[in-house]
Amino acid sequence: MQPGSSSCASTISTPAPCAPIGRRLVNGTGSIFQRARMVCHCLLIETNDGLALVDTGIGLDDIANPPRLGPKWVRQTTPRLDPAETAVQQVKALGYSPSDVRHLLLTHLDRDHAGGIPDFPDAKVHVDRREHDMAVSHRTPAPKGRYITDQWKHGPQWAFYGEGGEDWFGFKGVRALGDREPDILMIPLPGHTLGHCGIAVRTKDKWLLHAGDAYFFHGQIEARPKMPLVLGLFQRRADMDRAMRIENQERLRTLKATQGDTVTIFSSHDPVDYERCRCGLVHP
Template sequence: MKVHHLNTGTMCPMGRRLVNGTGGLFQRARMVCHCLLVETSDGLVLVDTGIGLGDIAAPGRLGRRWLRRTAPKLDRSETAVQQVRALGYSPTDVRHVLLTHLDRDHAGGVPDFPHAAIHVHRAEYEMAVLRKPAPPEGRYVTEQWQHGPSWKFYGEGGEDWFGFKGVRALGDREADILMIPLAGHTLGHCGIAVRSGDKWLLHAGDSYFFHGQLEASVRMPLVLGHFQRRVDMDRNARIANQTRLRALKLNHGDRVTIFNSHDPVDYENCRCGAH
């Protein structure tokens, strides 16, 4: 399977040194919305969607505070649907969308693929869509799924993958694309593993925010660390899963490439070694 690494939303908050760990305090930082477009025998599979056309047309729905803090570019050409077209495909070629979770900068492009099946952990759907339990105020942008997507749910059960439990293959058919529960950032947060040749890519979503978090000796930038803690739904679970990811990299880094959603270093490293 061929895998394309896409940035589907650039964000430029102030304080580069405190966000990216390099540069000046008064420089704009750079964060990305790292998504995958996977070519399979069953059509295209999109992993996360980033910011969508609807968000750009009506940015107010993303929330004033979020817009002020993240300073997104809101560039139509960065949206997943426009990048799919730029690669020579039609949006209808995207048969499946797998979401790490339903935060606004991950699910914004869902309405741009109305014919695709939307795969998500059931706990995430219950909180974000059914509001059972009710999510933190302003956490989700419900307009991103008001069109009524075709949801596909995942929960417990499935295969073991490098010691991670609760793994399910896409549609119970595609063994090369797996959803791996990694709760913490949200209650239904997942990683998405994709086989690339004889190795694996693991899109870890927001399980961690800074590439150095997978290296025990590297310190987290101050503002980024504060933001990560503030948006935790289950901090203990997030920390435990970060520890597991660190062990996965240490023990199987030759077979598994791990990256997160927003770190530009992870994104550029993946693009340079594009699969």
């Protein structure tokens, strides 16, 4: 695709799972007696049509009523439920109003990515149509308990993607905001869920790719892939299509190897990826 206007992006971390004892088995470093660390990595973008937020993390309604996230999920992940860490409160801390966020670009609709949708009631919600079919309209059966439908019971305005698109480094990317913002793309990366997407954003002369849950650990897209044992088991259990997830991880690995100077790839929950971005790989 031809470059157009550049976007300005800020990286934030919303309330994240505080993994249990066993850091080496989750993060790949430290002691098995230390607590592991994970993040929920969101991206706030200044566009030609207001602010856009890539993923929303856990929202204020989730924190006010943790059981709606699912008692088993809360018990297993022990999320740090601090309202100050929600995306909406961090947007306010940056000097914006929630109404300034005009677009929510969702990698998928799992509870720790979509919980903040109600905190931005004026925003249009952009998702892959296959994700909406499974999570919202139920045209496709979803695994029991996978989605928290209360997170969109207020009836947001949806925008759907999934067909057509143009070439982006060998991927098919669909312009998320059309001609108003040609350099924000929805990139289909199914596997973790059937409608899972990455979000590509051009900043100046380079690109960011928020890969969502296409991978969980930074070592998975290295030339010699590696994955901590417990995190690998969790990822496999969460897969809707494991073969497709593995195929897309290989495509991301190739993208990093061939375009690593041009494209910065990061995932939703890896703290190493998050720190790299927070320390200057994105343009504040």
